[in-house]
Amino acid sequence: MYSPLISQLIESLRVLPGVGPKSAQRMALQLLERNQSGALRLAGALTQACEKVGRCESCRTLTEETVCSLCKSTRRDASLLCIVEMPADVFALEQSGTFSGKYFVLMGKLSPLDGIGPKELGLEQLAHRFAVGEIDEVIIATNPTMEGEATAHYIAEMAKQHKLKVSRIAHGVPLGGELEFIDGGTLAHALASRREI
Amino acid sequence: MYSPLISQLIESLRVLPGVGPKSAQRMALQLLERNQSGALRLAGALTQACEKVGRCESCRTLTEETVCSLCKSTRRDASLLCIVEMPADVFALEQSGTFSGKYFVLMGKLSPLDGIGPKELGLEQLAHRFAVGEIDEVIIATNPTMEGEATAHYIAEMAKQHKLKVSRIAHGVPLGGELEFIDGGTLAHALASRREI
Ligand SMILES: [Zn+2]
Ligand SMILES: [Zn+2]
Numbered sequence: 001m002y003s004p005l006i007s008q009l010i011e012s013l014r015v016l017p018g019v020g021p022k023s024a025q026r027m028a029l030q031l032l033e034r035n036q037s038g039a040l041r042l043a044g045a046l047t048q049a050c051e052k053v054g055r056c057e058s059c060r061t062l063t064e065e066t067v068c069s070l071c072k073s074t075r076r077d078a079s080l081l082c083i084v085e086m087p088a089d090v091f092a093l094e095q096s097g098t099f100s101g102k103y104f105v106l107m108g109k110l111s112p113l114d115g116i117g118p119k120e121l122g123l124e125q126l127a128h129r130f131a132v133g134e135i136d137e138v139i140i141a142t143n144p145t146m147e148g149e150a151t152a153h154y155i156a157e158m159a160k161q162h163k164l165k166v167s168r169i170a171h172g173v174p175l176g177g178e179l180e181f182i183d184g185g186t187l188a189h190a191l192a193s194r195r196e197i
Numbered sequence: 198m199y200s201p202l203i204s205q206l207i208e209s210l211r212v213l214p215g216v217g218p219k220s221a222q223r224m225a226l227q228l229l230e231r232n233q234s235g236a237l238r239l240a241g242a243l244t245q246a247c248e249k250v251g252r253c254e255s256c257r258t259l260t261e262e263t264v265c266s267l268c269k270s271t272r273r274d275a276s277l278l279c280i281v282e283m284p285a286d287v288f289a290l291e292q293s294g295t296f297s298g299k300y301f302v303l304m305g306k307l308s309p310l311d312g313i314g315p316k317e318l319g320l321e322q323l324a325h326r327f328a329v330g331e332i333d334e335v336i337i338a339t340n341p342t343m344e345g346e347a348t349a350h351y352i353a354e355m356a357k358q359h360k361l362k363v364s365r366i367a368h369g370v371p372l373g374g375e376l377e378f379i380d381g382g383t384l385a386h387a388l389a390s391r392r393e394i
Contacts, residue, residue, distance in 0.1 A: 038212030
């Protein structure tokens with residue numbers, strides 16, 4: 001029904017997470033009808049990012065710089081290393097504004113069935129940073145899923161070999177969360193991790 | 198927090214309808230982490246479409262061809278012209294599989310406050326097609342909004358000057374729609390347009 005180039009654009013938009021055929025169609029038409037300059041800007045941003053963005057040599061996060069700005073910063077405490085799964089986790093922690101150490105981004109979690117082992121997560125590089133002696137404490141902030149926990153456990157063992165202080169961020173009922181709306185797994189964890197007051 | 202090129206990509210993705218800061222961030226990271234080839238394909242599709250897609254000379258719909266495939270088709274009834282607001286309306290009607298005439302796409306509706314008058318909707322071109330004598334019947338399928346109705350009325354008057362048969366598609370409760378979930382405006386219209394049985 002649509003001309004070949006419009007059909008191709010609709011199909012290509014489906015590469016975006018959460019975009020089905022209906023919204024891809026709406027996006028394509030709206031861009032072509034009303035915002036071609038925005039569409040061209042998006043095309044340029046996609047091309048540039050794909051060409052230039054790689055991994056930070058120090059923390060593995062996505063960046064076009066050799067070493068990312070957080071790793072470069074001299075105002076952050078290099079003795080404190082927080083380990084997260086993905087770049088979005090760094091963003092979330094930075095938004096909270098309470099962490100002033102450095103990060104290490106695994107870009108995944110241990111998942112043997114998908115062929116993701118220690119090597120794929122840069123754990124040799126992490127072990128090297130543990131060995132160098134700059135780090136005193138490691139905070140593991142992988143997600144509280146089965147794979148995230150296994151990854152946390154693996155890294156904790158590594159850190160202990162280097163006699164580093166290791167902690168795991170707390171999981172439980174979110175502040176302001178109402179018990180009745182919290183899933184059972186979280187509640188079970190919150191109960192098991194209860195602290196005397 | 199994100200490097201300049203990633204921030205620029207997140208910002209650029211917000212040009213897409215329905216994409217807020219959170220989903221733009223998720224889209225950008227997911228493309229860079231997992232699907233750079235898809236991202237480059239999207240960039241190419243956007244560029245090509247913006248460069249080549251224009252308006253069909255005959256019906257005004259979006260296409261990279263001089264005359265779109267529906268207008269070119271000799272298997273469609275050229276004496277029957279359906280007038281719609283947007284290209285997506287042609288798609289919806291074609292999906293229904295019951296219309297075999299030709300289309301005219303206004304690419305909007307009369308909206309004097311936004312500076313959209315007869316000229317912007319190609320109504321001179323439409324009048325010319327009315328005058329040529331190929332068309333017998335005009336079906337007006339603009340949306341049942343105030344502006345869509347005003348546009349329908351304007352075009353109906355034009356068609357009558359050329360002694361053409363003019364109709365408006367029916368509006369009312371959709372088939373399978375349950376009354377309790379239909380908005381008041383639609384119900385009021387459905388009541389006012391009731392037919393004796
Ligand atoms: Zn870094
Ligand atoms: Zn056409």
